[in-house]
Amino acid sequence: MTSHLKNTAIHENEVSPKLSCQYEQTGLKLAQKFQSEYKQQIVWRKVFQFILLHIGGLYGFYLKLFVCSWKTFLWTYLCGIASGQGITAGAHRLWAHRTYKAKLPLRIILMICQTIDHRVHHKFTDTNADPHNSTRGLFYSHIGWLMVKRHQDVKTKGKSVDMSDLDADPVVQFQKKYYFILVIIFCLSIPTAVPWYFWDEAIWVSWFVATMLRICASLNVTFLVNSLAHKWGTKPYDRTIGPAENGFIAFLTYGEGWHNYHHVFPWDYKTGELGDYQLNPTTMLIDFFAKIGWAYDLKTVSPEMVEKRVQRTGDGSRKVRTTHFILDKNSNVHQDHIWGWGDVDMKYEDIQDVKYYNHLKEG
Ligand SMILES: [Zn+2]
Ligand SMILES: [Zn+2]
Secondary structure, eight states: OHHHHHHHHHHHSOOOHHHHHHHHHHHHHHHHHHHHHOOOOBOHHHHHHHHHHHHHHHHHHHHHHHTSOHHHHHHHHHHHHHHHHIIIIIIIIIIITOOSEEOHHHHHHHHHHOOTTHHHHHHTTTSTTSTTOGGGOHHHHHTGGGGBOOOHHHHHHHTTSOOHHHHHOHHHHHHHHTHHHHIIIIIIIHHHHHHHHHHOOOHHHHIIIIIIIHHHHHHHHHHHHHTGGGTSSBOSSOTTSSOOBOHHHHHHTTSOOBHHHHHHSTTOTTSSOOSSOTTOHHHHHHHHHHHTTSEEOOOOOOHHHHHHHHHHHOOSSSSSOOOOOOOOTTTTGGGGOOOSTTOTTSOHHHHHHHHHHTTOSOO
8 A cells, every 4th residue: 555655656756857757767677676586487378379370370361361262251250259248348347347147147258159267367467466567578578478488476466456256257267167169169060060061161171261361350359459559559547658649550459549548547448539430339338238138337437537637647738737657567566456346455546437427336
């Protein structure tokens, strides 16, 4: 909590250019120190797997453009949308952040369509405890983190993040228990078999296009949120953190590119401030399920709360105001950040505000 108070004090005071420079120097020194502390150990088995996947994906891309039928082309696209929604509406907005609740049929659909280090990423953003710490460079935060042994902090600090709701969800537990068989059926077999069975596509074309290319593309697009959206874009809500607003990533990821907003207000089911569905089709899908009653208790942020935060820590891109400094990226200063709805560190006033604004009866 001390770090929380310290952090708030930093946010609320204007930072003079001299002080800003000191912060930058401290940040840089700490970043250098941290580089020497963490020796990355490459896991060659994973490097090899990713190389194979990308070769398969590239070959699939060639087949998709020049060889496969238009039906397989369309089928791959549809499978990509389904698996994308499993990640955005399911794993991300429902399970990782609890931004809304879903009834059993919707939970099963989303589970089939689609782990959950994501809370740890939000809680310890861009520090050693963040699995894909973006201060280690674009390649690392994109895919490199999956090819090396993890920093000890990811494990130790990760244990402090509450996962009890996921342990209690039978759908999540079912997926965990039968993950391997579910991947074989829904991720590999069905996408490959449908074009071959229904419109006589060659099985190898179907495998490389509808399966290898699709997996490769959806992994890379998802990873862009961890890499590019932590590097490029504006920071209207909190200028002190890495995550930024990036419309291009939002377009590619069905609305997950409003990343500065999302790290500041992770309980908002829209993951962005936009009032409409512009570059945010996942919100449209959740709204549809809310209409038929399968999704409920949708949480958003009141305009007053957004406005207050913009005034306090925004970079001025939403309103005119500019100050810039680098935060200490080494000491997990963001540990008072929250991962979503249900985080015990969420302020009482904020919880009350969200409950009142969204007419929630209970958390
Ligand atoms: Zn998130
Ligand atoms: Zn992030």
